[in-house]
Amino acid sequence: MNGNWIALHTVPRAGKTFVFNDQGIWRGPLKEFGVSCTILKDITAEIFVLPLDEGVLFRGKITGSIALPCDRCADDARVDIEHAFDDFEPYPAGANLLPTADAKESVPRQRTAQRKGGRKSAGGKDAEVFTADLTIDADEAVIRTAPRGPGVEINPAALAWEEFSLALPIKPLCRENCLGLCPICGKNRNLESCSCDTDGTDPRLSVLRALKAKA
Ligand SMILES: [Zn+2]
Numbered sequence: 001m002n003g004n005w006i007a008l009h010t011v012p013r014a015g016k017t018f019v020f021n022d023q024g025i026w027r028g029p030l031k032e033f034g035v036s037c038t039i040l041k042d043i044t045a046e047i048f049v050l051p052l053d054e055g056v057l058f059r060g061k062i063t064g065s066i067a068l069p070c071d072r073c074a075d076d077a078r079v080d081i082e083h084a085f086d087d088f089e090p091y092p093a094g095a096n097l098l099p100t101a102d103a104k105e106s107v108p109r110q111r112t113a114q115r116k117g118g119r120k121s122a123g124g125k126d127a128e129v130f131t132a133d134l135t136i137d138a139d140e141a142v143i144r145t146a147p148r149g150p151g152v153e154i155n156p157a158a159l160a161w162e163e164f165s166l167a168l169p170i171k172p173l174c175r176e177n178c179l180g181l182c183p184i185c186g187k188n189r190n191l192e193s194c195s196c197d198t199d200g201t202d203p204r205l206s207v208l209r210a211l212k213a214k215a
């Protein structure tokens, strides 16, 4: 994800949509995190990036289908992903914002000066017109002060990955009523029954028994 930093001033003031459909974006990190996952239908992230006065709005949607190991039986569990998000990232404290590339003829963006109440930051001088002084923590994987020279950089691909991982179910199931593996003999109970005495050994079954008792 480190190679995906983009200079914010190259994003037009009206915003820009970034599309990530190179499957390597997802495969790399999935492998890194040790998640066993097959991509069934290409995962695509579309993120609209809109620079605002105090930060950047990322409005995105991730779609696709993957197979994860079922939490109970370890068979493939199909997970259809349709995940929409709005994420606002404030500018890093002290960031110097460059005018956007398409702002030549318009008035320079005097962010601090526009603020009502004229809150002063540490120096309190006019020279700070392009200084953001918000104290909310920015997500450093997604927005940062440009390491070389002035300006701010954004990494929508890193955000796409973060949101993708949020969209994954914690306990994927191959089907809602998956019977799981027998804790004693290890047989997949969806495929074959066994005669093991599992009374009291499987908390999931005791939940089922309790339900039956109520009914
Ligand atoms: Zn299962």
Ligand SMILES: [Zn+2]
Binding pocket: 182, 183, 184, 185, 186, 187, 194, 195, 196
């Ligand atoms: Zn068994």
